[in-house]
Amino acid sequence: MSLPFVVTFGEVMLRLSTPGFARFPQSGHFNATYGGGEANVAVSLAYFGLPAAHVTRFPDNDLGKAATQLLRQHGVDTRHIRYGGDRLGLYFLETGAASRAGRIIYDRTHSAFAQLQPEAFDWEEILEGARWFHWTGITPAISEGAARACREAIRVANRRGIPVSADVNYRRNLWQYGKTAAEAMPELVEGCDLIVASTNDAAEIFGIRPEPGADDAYQSVCQRLMQRFPRLKRVTTTHRGVVSSSHNTLAAVLWNGRDLVRTVEYPIVPIVDRIGGGDAFLAGLLYGLLTDQHDQQALDFAVAASVLKHAIEGDANLATVAEVESLVKGEVGRLVR
Amino acid sequence: MSLPFVVTFGEVMLRLSTPGFARFPQSGHFNATYGGGEANVAVSLAYFGLPAAHVTRFPDNDLGKAATQLLRQHGVDTRHIRYGGDRLGLYFLETGAASRAGRIIYDRTHSAFAQLQPEAFDWEEILEGARWFHWTGITPAISEGAARACREAIRVANRRGIPVSADVNYRRNLWQYGKTAAEAMPELVEGCDLIVASTNDAAEIFGIRPEPGADDAYQSVCQRLMQRFPRLKRVTTTHRGVVSSSHNTLAAVLWNGRDLVRTVEYPIVPIVDRIGGGDAFLAGLLYGLLTDQHDQQALDFAVAASVLKHAIEGDANLATVAEVESLVKGEVGRLVR
């Protein structure tokens, strides 16, 4: 087997969702799948035909095995997964509809991943021959150990000249182990070449706000982020318009230091499953960049990939390159025979 | 257990609905739940945190027990339910979609409720300490006995100073036992403080039509209703706009003797389950009035509650106060983590 192009690192959880439109107290069963922000990127890349390996830690039980199997089924290299610890993190999902909001109950504390020993991962070996490394801001929020493993991975990637991306993805209610995002994230983002960060993320994590009077607030934030983190070559985000739980719109914008690249805005109606929409975007962007598309092409591909993800059940985008390209060209609603 | 605030009275049926979009001849199974206009109000109030007791009669078999259990599961006080009679009323539902109409087949004749003995219900005891009594126009339409029990309940409530509400809800194809709505309803509505009645209900049941040339037809009807029934303090109705079986709009209007209070119009798309939308409205209105909101607040809450119900499977509104208030504030489409 050829070595993987992309390596991702982060927690994978069991997702338990109520079927159809059922609310929690109505449901006598839960649909079960496995996902996590970084692993979703790896799965999507595998469907795009780019080899990807996911690095994580699972409990050494049948659930950890089942999670591994799902990644392997979808074509992700699982050889660097470690086993041990108490439990698999999980979350419960009640899918929203129309005016009713979706709801998530997280149950991820004390997970095998949160309890990982950083030294269990030999990043020199893991990143041998890799073309890209990806992490998200959720990982350093989970535990000191996870943050340290992430830092080490970035350090090795930087030393080897492997580009690094991150979805900074600020979630206040994580970060329970003693550090704040503002304390931990800057050191990690310093090693990044590309980040997904909204105006809000920049403010909350880095205290960076748009220059007053800037023509474009987001461009201003990006420029300040690049000043602060000189390795950064691209900063990007999606803009989600919300009509209802069943109807969103999506567009994206990317600053590459020279141009502010924008996409068209897509309607998304009905939404089948919005979980992992951001991960699908990032995977699409990596696909574009790794296949040497220019930034407009890559961003168009990325946002179309994210739009398609909303029509697919589960955390991960199972769309192919052909399907994304077809949407980029504006083909919708055909029946492919 | 503290005594319930609200007491509701009416038939509860087994609802058997085809799954998904299946038509009757396509379906090898039926989804089963239990509901009825008045019980739906009690369940919704229980989810709003207001104690509610439902009074009804079930057959003394496993279906009657299962119906009781569903009410109890949802927090409704079931101690005043009586058992006996031949069968549980039921109805079959084929949910509509897009241009295809939904269909209901009722099978409720000869039910345990229709055969009730009025004297089996000791309303003095049942209403002891109650803060509100609610019934609908379906109950007196079912049988002479049900009508008499309803009349007695209203009489006791009036004597005790407990406010009474009714959804007059005219359905011509009920009223099979010899009396018409026009004959039976006036005596009952005389004991009411609040009714839900559309212009059509007023015309069909009470022969009341808007004054020719009135500025607002509905206000005119309400004024004439209040002249006829002096105890009435509020008359209200919802306006449903119908785009398709999957897409409705909803707004409400209420006349309180002084002002014609109106709400905004909400889009409802897609409709998950429209059964019980009116009951959710009434429950929302009672919640508002019983928590001392002014009429505009209460009506806004009520119509938002009804809108949310359309996104919830089953007859009853399982939304919480926080969810309804969030919709009143215009928050839609978020993912609550």
Add this chain to the structure above:
Amino acid sequence: MSLPFVVTFGEVMLRLSTPGFARFPQSGHFNATYGGGEANVAVSLAYFGLPAAHVTRFPDNDLGKAATQLLRQHGVDTRHIRYGGDRLGLYFLETGAASRAGRIIYDRTHSAFAQLQPEAFDWEEILEGARWFHWTGITPAISEGAARACREAIRVANRRGIPVSADVNYRRNLWQYGKTAAEAMPELVEGCDLIVASTNDAAEIFGIRPEPGADDAYQSVCQRLMQRFPRLKRVTTTHRGVVSSSHNTLAAVLWNGRDLVRTVEYPIVPIVDRIGGGDAFLAGLLYGLLTDQHDQQALDFAVAASVLKHAIEGDANLATVAEVESLVKGEVGRLVR
């Protein structure tokens, strides 16, 4: 049993579709039903109250029996079905949603129908007393034997004065047995009184394109088709507007040699199941013509029938005349109690 009014002829396949919004690799089960373009017409007519018989060939195994049973369940006369051959043709369906296209994988080669012996069908007996015969362009595309049986059926119908209709329905990736549509179809269409043909069908199969500068391109195509095939009395097609996989629009147009009859355009949202939409249109048109409606009425009925089909699961339109007429009148979104 009185003799059937309409006889249809063509292959019926087992349809295996992923449940809900699942993609092929996600699905641990397939929903199963049976359908085919011509049989769908027969089923729809049976629901409209017009007797219909379907003629086909099934393998002599439990799947052939189950397919027969489904037709019989829906009221289609199955006495002329023949049994033998290797296998039942089948197709796999992944239903699209929003921006994700639906997908079909056909697996129909070497089917019992493709292997049929034309002489196994005694069309004189089959068409005894029939009022209409219907076929589609899929049948002669399947095999030499199927084409010959179709030709013989048309010949007998013509001789007996039974009107013949066809949905010419050009599909390039069929026609694998050595003949092309352009070679085989003209002889068959010569025997037709009514065809469904789009501008594209006319160009691809018959090389007929609109007269340059014609006021109405479709009318021009129809006129040229009628010149080429003098028996033709009506040529019709539907116009499908595609917003997304969940949202289409539909209208129809018919040229009867004198007038270009048009319908209103209906929105279809959400689409429950678009398979068989064209067959539902044709069945609606036949119903109109066979019940002596004038062309505008018949076409209005036909397009409304097709619109309703999109809200019904499976290949066939299970709507009744009352339901279609209700939609023609513009009634949507009611709850029929």
Add this chain to the structure above:
Amino acid sequence: MSLPFVVTFGEVMLRLSTPGFARFPQSGHFNATYGGGEANVAVSLAYFGLPAAHVTRFPDNDLGKAATQLLRQHGVDTRHIRYGGDRLGLYFLETGAASRAGRIIYDRTHSAFAQLQPEAFDWEEILEGARWFHWTGITPAISEGAARACREAIRVANRRGIPVSADVNYRRNLWQYGKTAAEAMPELVEGCDLIVASTNDAAEIFGIRPEPGADDAYQSVCQRLMQRFPRLKRVTTTHRGVVSSSHNTLAAVLWNGRDLVRTVEYPIVPIVDRIGGGDAFLAGLLYGLLTDQHDQQALDFAVAASVLKHAIEGDANLATVAEVESLVKGEVGRLVR
């Protein structure tokens, strides 16, 4: 279509059963099918390749249509079914397992069948060309009208020389309309050539008990039945041994006026669905007699058919002649490829 060999008459109910091993309060859905003692015989005969027509009355609604469709799907001639009345009778089934008993809740009062008008059935036309007529003791227990229709059918059959069979099937809790089985049944059984009757049936309905000191109690009962009802040529019954709700045994015995014919005893484990086991027996017996088997052959076939039914879901036996004959030969447990 050739005329049917066998005509059956009786009520068909909607059967709503909890899925798997669920109890009534645990079940959020019910599996739905349609069945009735006499219709089950017709379905089984249709699977045996003998044409059969079922005569009944359904409400003129979608449930009545769905019930008709199920019979038609299984090959039963439905042309003599009449439509009208209030409701479809139904019953709820909780399937037993191991030490837990199965439970049935009947809800069949006031059904369309119970309300039938005897004159709505033209038995001269219905029985034209029939080879056998079958009824059960449930029909005259339902209502005066049903009893009268049954009597008329037997009268016409007798006059035309068509053999008549009945499963006398005494159920005390039916017979609510004023007559008792003891009053109504003798007149009907007088017209029968073959009955299924247990020792208990004979005692409860006809007051016939075995002659004290008889060698074989059942033979003695049969002989006395034949003395009382001289038209009777065969009396038969099954013996069910009960180990648990999941494990029964079954054998049969038949007195033909000369010999007491017996079968081997079959184990039945596990029981998939025991409803309709007696109907499957009767259908098997009719098949044997109508295909000119001698009594031992016919009874062996009948009991094997009943045994097979216990391994088939639903009310009716969907086994073929080949399957029953294979069991008669003692072949079990093969995988038929």
Add this chain to the structure above:
Amino acid sequence: MSLPFVVTFGEVMLRLSTPGFARFPQSGHFNATYGGGEANVAVSLAYFGLPAAHVTRFPDNDLGKAATQLLRQHGVDTRHIRYGGDRLGLYFLETGAASRAGRIIYDRTHSAFAQLQPEAFDWEEILEGARWFHWTGITPAISEGAARACREAIRVANRRGIPVSADVNYRRNLWQYGKTAAEAMPELVEGCDLIVASTNDAAEIFGIRPEPGADDAYQSVCQRLMQRFPRLKRVTTTHRGVVSSSHNTLAAVLWNGRDLVRTVEYPIVPIVDRIGGGDAFLAGLLYGLLTDQHDQQALDFAVAASVLKHAIEGDANLATVAEVESLVKGEVGRLVR
């Protein structure tokens, strides 16, 4: 509401089981219910018609509410449940069959119950008017806080003269918080009137083994337990014979200080769900004792209740007194109409 007769105390978990015979990696969904050793006793008693209240702690989220609702649905008084803490304990179940063992993965650490504050429960109020208090050896094994709450409850019950029972139920892999069963249990069992304890439990927890040469080893253990714990009036256990995962046998034995009472041995085949079999036994025994049956009657009832539980899905026994009594009388395999 009258005060409850029986109060139970212990953790309730979400149970997630694979459907049918699926293994963990095969299952795309989990059946969901809620249960726990002590709560199962309360539910069973409620089905027996004895009021019961369960005391526990749930997280203040939708899962905690759903668990509460399930208890309430089944008739258990939930007013003393406290809310708070991080998460609901849960376990995953793969049901065994034939030669394949069932498997449980526990995920209950850090649960809301484990984190309970003993002072949150006012046992004087909770036990006001109670007739019995029940706990199991799982509770003190979970956490120091749970053990202290249990101790306090027993203390109050003893002081009030309320009988106390315990299923000592030794599980080595619990007891992770620093104490061992041998250290913690004796003090708690001192307050008990009745315990379920096997020979193995007695040895592992109390170091009590049968007197060498004793006629009956279990009687000897019971006698020594009573010497050590003088309040004990009854010691009992079940004997499970294991043929396969689908086939067990069950009997029980009880020492009351005078007699060694034994039951017959029941076969259990097939096993529908063995979880909660011991809880059903204990509930049956309490029912017997609380309704003043003598020990043989009570033990017969208890073991029959446990046998029935094995035929019921979920953790709790939903059988009624009539059903258990019917089994005690040896009635099996009937269809109750």
Add this chain to the structure above:
Amino acid sequence: MSLPFVVTFGEVMLRLSTPGFARFPQSGHFNATYGGGEANVAVSLAYFGLPAAHVTRFPDNDLGKAATQLLRQHGVDTRHIRYGGDRLGLYFLETGAASRAGRIIYDRTHSAFAQLQPEAFDWEEILEGARWFHWTGITPAISEGAARACREAIRVANRRGIPVSADVNYRRNLWQYGKTAAEAMPELVEGCDLIVASTNDAAEIFGIRPEPGADDAYQSVCQRLMQRFPRLKRVTTTHRGVVSSSHNTLAAVLWNGRDLVRTVEYPIVPIVDRIGGGDAFLAGLLYGLLTDQHDQQALDFAVAASVLKHAIEGDANLATVAEVESLVKGEVGRLVR
């Protein structure tokens, strides 16, 4: 990744089975999985922890991808799978129960595998480093191309000194392409070190029957097979006793040229899924031999593995070594916590 120990070669089909106990005409959906005799061996070995690669050919469509994904999910190396051809072979399964036989309808003609080009597989590369090669008699029965590929694989394995096993598995109704088993198999079996062959297989394929008067007929057949095919070191078979479709027994016997090794006979009741029982046996035997167990140990492991497979849904044995060893030790019916 280390190179695989075992390479298997053969067709994988989509298996479509009716759910629960449904018969073909009753089922509105099919459970879907993928399996084949040789691939089942690879999956089982992967669960035993032995690397295995499966070699086959799939159509280049979503079903071929899904089949690949299932193998990959279960840990099988899929890198040598080739894509192309028309369709995926499939089969329909109606699971038997009690006295009702299971039924299979094959639909595998013209499959991608049957149409394979032998030269598409580079066996030198595929078998590089392999420790074992396994095939079955189904492969050369499918097509000339499959037979040639099989022959080439055996030739390469022999040259490289890699042991070869085969399940000769005679099925008369395959072998449709012009050769008979008697013509094709001897050349292939000549290259084998171990075969699974029953007395019947030996007679039908090789014309080898036990020596008249032999002490043990099977040993005699084995000896003659070894004389004819000198490379053979072991010949083995299982003995299946059939009580019903739900109850079998299983034992095995193996001749190694010196001893006739036998196992105990296991009861299998209930049977969850008997498909793949023989493949599970062979995989167990390979596991034993490849981990250097002596023949008795290996055969005991093999038959226990097969017994366990009957309690697992789907074609492949998902049991672990620990589970099989536990059954070998006689542990059944425990609940593993």
